[in-house]
Amino acid sequence: MKEVGENCKDKMKLLEKFKLLFINYHEVIFGFLLLSLGFDFITKTVNFYGFEIVKFSKFLKAIFLVYSLLFIIINFKYVYNKLRVPIVIIIVLSVVFLLKNNFSENYMLEYIRYIFPLLAFPLMYFAYKNKGEKLLVKLYTLFKWLIFINFLLVFFGLLFEIKIFDTYYAQRFGVNGFLLSQGFAPFFYLSATILFWEFNDKKMLLLVFILCILSGVKGVYFGEFLLLSMLVFWSKKLSRGFKHVIIVILSLVFFCLLLFLYSKPIFREVYDSDGILSAIFSYRNDYTVSLYKQITPDNYSLLIGATNLQKLRLELQIIDVILFFGLIGLICYTVFLSWLYRSLVKTDVSKAFFISVVVLSTLSGNLLYIPLSLMLMFLVLIALKKQGN
Numbered sequence: 001m002k003e004v005g006e007n008c009k010d011k012m013k014l015l016e017k018f019k020l021l022f023i024n025y026h027e028v029i030f031g032f033l034l035l036s037l038g039f040d041f042i043t044k045t046v047n048f049y050g051f052e053i054v055k056f057s058k059f060l061k062a063i064f065l066v067y068s069l070l071f072i073i074i075n076f077k078y079v080y081n082k083l084r085v086p087i088v089i090i091i092v093l094s095v096v097f098l099l100k101n102n103f104s105e106n107y108m109l110e111y112i113r114y115i116f117p118l119l120a121f122p123l124m125y126f127a128y129k130n131k132g133e134k135l136l137v138k139l140y141t142l143f144k145w146l147i148f149i150n151f152l153l154v155f156f157g158l159l160f161e162i163k164i165f166d167t168y169y170a171q172r173f174g175v176n177g178f179l180l181s182q183g184f185a186p187f188f189y190l191s192a193t194i195l196f197w198e199f200n201d202k203k204m205l206l207l208v209f210i211l212c213i214l215s216g217v218k219g220v221y222f223g224e225f226l227l228l229s230m231l232v233f234w235s236k237k238l239s240r241g242f243k244h245v246i247i248v249i250l251s252l253v254f255f256c257l258l259l260f261l262y263s264k265p266i267f268r269e270v271y272d273s274d275g276i277l278s279a280i281f282s283y284r285n286d287y288t289v290s291l292y293k294q295i296t297p298d299n300y301s302l303l304i305g306a307t308n309l310q311k312l313r314l315e316l317q318i319i320d321v322i323l324f325f326g327l328i329g330l331i332c333y334t335v336f337l338s339w340l341y342r343s344l345v346k347t348d349v350s351k352a353f354f355i356s357v358v359v360l361s362t363l364s365g366n367l368l369y370i371p372l373s374l375m376l377m378f379l380v381l382i383a384l385k386k387q388g389n
Helices: 002-023 025-049 056-074 076-082 084-100 105-129 135-160 185-198 202-215 218-234 240-262 265-274 276-280 284-294 317-344 348-364 371-388
Strands: none
Touching: 025 056, 025 105, 025 135, 025 371, 056 076, 056 105, 076 084, 076 105, 084 105, 084 317, 105 317, 105 371, 135 185, 135 202, 135 371, 185 202, 185 218, 185 348, 185 371, 202 218, 218 240, 218 348, 240 265, 317 348, 317 371, 348 371
16 A cells, blocks of 8 residues: 555656746746757758658647647637737638648648747747746846857857858858858847847957858848837937947948849859849748749639649748738738737837838748747847836
8 A cells, every 4th residue: 555655646746847848938038049050950961961860850849839730729818819910810821721721731831930920929929928038138148148159159160161050052152150051140140139239249240240241141130120220210319310320330340241143153153144133132022922823723823822722832931821821811910910019019129120121021031931930039039028017
């Protein structure tokens, strides 16, 4: 009997530990962020060397997706009362996907990519809206380590010509360290910039600017230029004359960086053969025209988007949303972003961040498509709102 009692106590302790792990939302969220970046670097390594291994990132995302769904189900009353708009958006987009009647792997993965961060939002909102966690400090500390590590990787990558740290596999300038995708890089660096600006950490801001320049990504240059210009313009600490000087300097640096990129052979070839728009938008404009010619009533609906198209993404956010979810999807995301702005954007700093991210995504896509991009935006906005309050 004594042994049976001890076994029961052990099982109860194990269940209690599991329960604590399940409801320890803060560690789960930050753990997911770190593991995602780590597994993405493994994927980058695998792609570079061309060998096949199990893609751990897919299993991680599947686990976190199930975790987010369970959170919504268990806390449905709270989610429905406090976050009705995001829940309605998720339902409408899911109905639109079902109406396509195309459940191929390509369409399923596309749907999951879009819906993933929306399903994760209630978990993140609840975890940091109602708890005493100092999210802003935690994000700041996390990004200090991430930027410092990435700076070392980029430095050694340049010093020893380690190609695995390059931004592009082709012969094109850019070093991105552990970051997998040039599509994610602008949002990663924008998040770092806004956090270090909020804490007035000049040394870390300098490291971020160096990494941005070395990334060789046009979206990074544009996003940083836009964000810094607005931060300077809305700053209450700077005089009007000094603001003008800084914005002029930022403009000169931005255009010099663009001229440097477009002076490279790969861009000159594109410019000479296909024109300046193709060089600026990396052929996105050409792909848009080409795809438009393929659209017929049999493979596309204006209301619900693509039903049988093969290409579902052009890396132009508005067009991408219309392409996959149609006009209904565009209305849904417009309503969601408007609600997000009204709910979380309370300071000039958060306003600058929000505008920069949305405008950048309009020109380059990847905010709504890469789950980690939108999730970082959510966390930073929640953190800045708590600071504003």
